Amino acid sequence: MTLVVTDTLADERVEFTADGDVTLYVCGLTVSDDPHLGHARLWFHADVLHRWLEHLGYDVQHVENVTDVNEKITARVGERDDWTAERDVAESFTETTFAAMRGLNLRRATVYPRVTEHVPEIIELIETLIEKGYAYESNGSVYFDVTRFDEYGSLSNQDLEELEAQGDPDERSDKRNPADFALWKAGGVSEGAAREHAKHDHGESTPTGETWESPWGEGRPGWHIECSAMSMTHLGDTLDIHMGGRDLVFPHHENEVAQSRAATGQPFARHWLHVGLLEMDGEKMSSSIGNFWTVPDALEELGVNVVRTFYAGAAYRSEQALTEGTIAEAERRWERLSRGHERAVEALDSTDARSKAIDDDLRKTVESTRADFESAMNDDLNLREATAALLELTDAVNRHVEAAATYDYRGLRRAVETFEELGGDVLGLQFDEPSDGDVTLAGELVELVLSVREAEREAGNYERADELRDALTAVGVEVEDGPDGATYRFDG
RNA sequence: GCCAAGGUGGCAGAGUCCGGUCAGACGCAGCGGCCUGCAGAGCCGCCCUACGCCGGUUCAAAUCCGGCCCUUGGCUCCA
Numbered sequence: 001m002t003l004v005v006t007d008t009l010a011d012e013r014v015e016f017t018a019d020g021d022v023t024l025y026v027c028g029l030t031v032s033d034d035p036h037l038g039h040a041r042l043w044f045h046a047d048v049l050h051r052w053l054e055h056l057g058y059d060v061q062h063v064e065n066v067t068d069v070n071e072k073i074t075a076r077v078g079e080r081d082d083w084t085a086e087r088d089v090a091e092s093f094t095e096t097t098f099a100a101m102r103g104l105n106l107r108r109a110t111v112y113p114r115v116t117e118h119v120p121e122i123i124e125l126i127e128t129l130i131e132k133g134y135a136y137e138s139n140g141s142v143y144f145d146v147t148r149f150d151e152y153g154s155l156s157n158q159d160l161e162e163l164e165a166q167g168d169p170d171e172r173s174d175k176r177n178p179a180d181f182a183l184w185k186a187g188g189v190s191e192g193a194a195r196e197h198a199k200h201d202h203g204e205s206t207p208t209g210e211t212w213e214s215p216w217g218e219g220r221p222g223w224h225i226e227c228s229a230m231s232m233t234h235l236g237d238t239l240d241i242h243m244g245g246r247d248l249v250f251p252h253h254e255n256e257v258a259q260s261r262a263a264t265g266q267p268f269a270r271h272w273l274h275v276g277l278l279e280m281d282g283e284k285m286s287s288s289i290g291n292f293w294t295v296p297d298a299l300e301e302l303g304v305n306v307v308r309t310f311y312a313g314a315a316y317r318s319e320q321a322l323t324e325g326t327i328a329e330a331e332r333r334w335e336r337l338s339r340g341h342e343r344a345v346e347a348l349d350s351t352d353a354r355s356k357a358i359d360d361d362l363r364k365t366v367e368s369t370r371a372d373f374e375s376a377m378n379d380d381l382n383l384r385e386a387t388a389a390l391l392e393l394t395d396a397v398n399r400h401v402e403a404a405a406t407y408d409y410r411g412l413r414r415a416v417e418t419f420e421e422l423g424g425d426v427l428g429l430q431f432d433e434p435s436d437g438d439v440t441l442a443g444e445l446v447e448l449v450l451s452v453r454e455a456e457r458e459a460g461n462y463e464r465a466d467e468l469r470d471a472l473t474a475v476g477v478e479v480e481d482g483p484d485g486a487t488y489r490f491d492g
Numbered sequence: 493g494c495c496a497a498g499g500u501g502g503c504a505g506a507g508u509c510c511g512g513u514c515a516g517a518c519g520c521a522g523c524g525g526c527c528u529g530c531a532g533a534g535c536c537g538c539c540c541u542a543c544g545c546c547g548g549u550u551c552a553a554a555u556c557c558g559g560c561c562c563u564u565g566g567c568u569c570c571a
Binding site: 004006008012013026027028029030032035036038039040041042043070071072153156157158159161162163179193197223243244245246247248249250251252274275276277278279282283284285286287288313314315317318319320321323325326328329330332333335336339343376380382384385387388389391392395398399401402403457460462465466469478479480481482483487 | 493494495496497498503504505506507509517518519520521527528529530531532533534535563564565566567569570571
């Protein structure tokens with residue numbers, strides 16, 4: 001069975017194949033602000049794709065660009081005392097972003113190339129485009145001539161005749177066609193752009209950002225050219241998969257295709273995967289709209305597993321709504337999964353490996369879970385259905401533990417392996433070790449309180465027993481009474 | 493205006509490629525029961541009779557075709 005993906009370029013579902021190695025380019029992050037859950041949605045889906053490709057036996061070369069040259073970055077210079085230049089701001093948010101990525105349990109990309117480290121490659125690519133007649137210099141800036149590239153608009157189905165002007169208004173007079181876009185911008189950040197993005201009053205000294213020497217004079221790379229230059233540098237002329245947010249299809253990705261194909265004559269990306277937007281209050285989550293939840297805040301409040309389970313609740317290509325209800329649902333789904341895993345581990349630990357018990361229901365469900373999970377993943381990464389398969393396994397484990405007089409050792413072992421391989425390795429969920437056997441001081445104290453409570457219960461002093469339970473709940477210890485006495489878990 | 497992605501139950505969200513096995517995936521919410529001192533967790537069962545609208549093709553349409561309405565995104569920075 002092969003992986004099928006929805007390809008924006010082909011405009012349909014296509015079978016994905018590659019010869020052992022897969023090159024994946026994920027576009028991208030602009031380090032001008034704290035990352036929010038909308039950005040993280042793309043990262044998550046790229047991460048799961050990466051993990052699934054590895055599961056299928058591919059070697060994945062995974063590149064995620066870091067855009068550290070941008071008007072929004074220069075606009076923040078001076079906001080903090082140690083932000084004296086564009087690079088300081090970029091460096092600061094790059095660190096925040098990488099920390100957020102670690103917190104989300106994302107596989108590391110192979111390379112995180114930065115624009116500031118690829119200016120020579122960018123200039124070289126622009127020179128090639130000029131030589132081949134696809135680009136022209138004008139007043140120290142360089143523009144891509146969209147009329148010279150016949151396929152322009154093929155990715156996003158735009159008709160050149162219908163296109164309105166691209167880019168800053170103050171650069172339009174230099175362009176041959178309004179739809180041409182900048183490859184290189186003369187000078188620093190223009191006053192208009194600086195003013196537009198300013199969040200902070202700089203008084204007289206509006207920062208213009210870093211500039212570089214080029215054959216056309218001092219200037220800065222345009223927005224789109226960096227992705228072409230960096231992906232070609234690190235992954236070659238033709239990528240297997242290019243991923244990005246749906247909001248970038250036009251103009252950004254369209255322009256990438258034009259630049260790259262014009263320069264190399266080769267296909268740029270064999271497949272384009274676009275991740276739908278995360279919506280909050282009926283519109284997309286966005287730094288500029290202000291309706292965002294930062295990754296660190298979400299991780300703090302929900303934890304990585306709930307965040308990942310939330311993302312796994314909707315297909316990558318669809319939009320997804322973030323509401324109290326959808327978060328509550330993710331919390332519940334994760335709770336069921338983690339408890340299912342935990343119960344299986346606990347039951348397994350208490351079972352003799354020579355146990356003769358066999359639970360057909362459990363064993364069959366383990367196998368159907370694995371089959372269902374695999375076909376769901378191969379079916380355009382249907383994560384909700386893949387998660388549903390694991391929830392079926394949870395049900396089977398619960399049934400087994402509830403009903404069986406003697407546990408099925410092999411069945412439980414397979415169940416635990418399935419949770420950890422599919423939920424853990426593929427979906428990136430982190431199943432914690434069960435807390436029993438955890439001989440910490442806190443644990444001993446909880447045990448002590450519970451033994452006092454048990455004595456009260458036996459004496460029929462339920463009010464006192466409930467007070468003790470409430471007190472434990474208040475400090476984050478969940479108490480559950482069971483047939484073999486009370487158990488507890490540390491909440492969160 | 494043009495381009496794109498969508499519109500499925502009380503919520504959320506699969507299924508649409510390849511028409512029938514599909515309408516009640518999974519989860520949440522609701523109801524009843526089991527278990528429990530109570531609660532939680534869990535188990536069993538039930539309810540809700542949702543495919544935007546209008547046509548067309550077909551023995552058969554959530555699925556294919558046409559038209560329309562609505563939502564979101566893009567055409568300025570954007571995951």
